[in-house]
Amino acid sequence: MNEERSPVEESHARFGIHFLLTQLGTHAASGFAERVGELGLTPPQVGMLRLIGVRPGLSQQALAEHLGLLPSKVVSFADDLERDGLLTRTRGTRDRRVYELALTDRGRARMDEIAEIATEHEATLTAALNDDERAQLGDFLRRIAAQQGITPGVHPGYRKIS
Amino acid sequence: MNEERSPVEESHARFGIHFLLTQLGTHAASGFAERVGELGLTPPQVGMLRLIGVRPGLSQQALAEHLGLLPSKVVSFADDLERDGLLTRTRGTRDRRVYELALTDRGRARMDEIAEIATEHEATLTAALNDDERAQLGDFLRRIAAQQGITPGVHPGYRKIS
DNA sequence: TATTGTTATACTCTATAACTATA
């Protein structure tokens, strides 16, 4: 290994947080994808279930908007989730063009499983920190997100970066 | 907005760092991609230039291995960068199958531009924090990366998550 | 026979556009 610090390396050192965030972001995402994959789900599908659980009666358009997914993707994801008995489509009473989506009992149970997986995943991911440090890290990241104009849980990065 | 805390929402709250990391990771990555895109470069190409700058004479295979890129991708990226006069391919003297890659003067100048962009990007990204907090955030993230077995700069997330 | 770089191809995924039914 060469020990001299080239200009390139120095700029790289001054560039730490960006690299760490991108690398840890993809690491966290792929770890989570692997875990929920064992339940036959993808992260965007989990995002759909989570949002439907919080706001039942949501339309597919609204889901697509909130999660940053293509409407045509929401259709096929909803097909899968409905076929697996995790959610129901009900035609809207006032506007019969829309489907109102809701979790089934099975869907709620699946979300409880996912909550357990998520808690365990979170703990594994932050095993290097103690509770105080974890809280402080969360504070830092939330402040950065707020300052950057990022709404938590909205457009959570499922769509490809163009 | 519903103010009661459902089990789903509680699990979501306990799940903060994962979501923050993935969301901020894609945010940081897309911001950087946009900036270097104005120079006609993609993030993996920047990664190639950076690594070649640090370790001149690297082969395309070694590049692919270090950055987590497909060898066939390295070929087309190197084609672009060579055509733009940013790097040179020289046949290896001992093993004439390999190309030894090196930056041209123009390539080094481009890397200096990128270093400026990177420093500015980093400052913008962490504008919500003061210097002490920025240093502490870096420490937290480096410790997490080390504990998770992530080598800084190696396989920096260019490849798609499978 | 194995490996580097390259090219060609098959495959997946994404985004867009067309279609229906309601409004």
Add this chain to the structure above:
DNA sequence: TATAGTTATAGAGTATAACAATA
């Protein structure tokens, strides 16, 4: 005419496999 959901399709991007040169 416009919108929600759906389906079909074109385009982009990815991974794999085949190929030439060298070891």
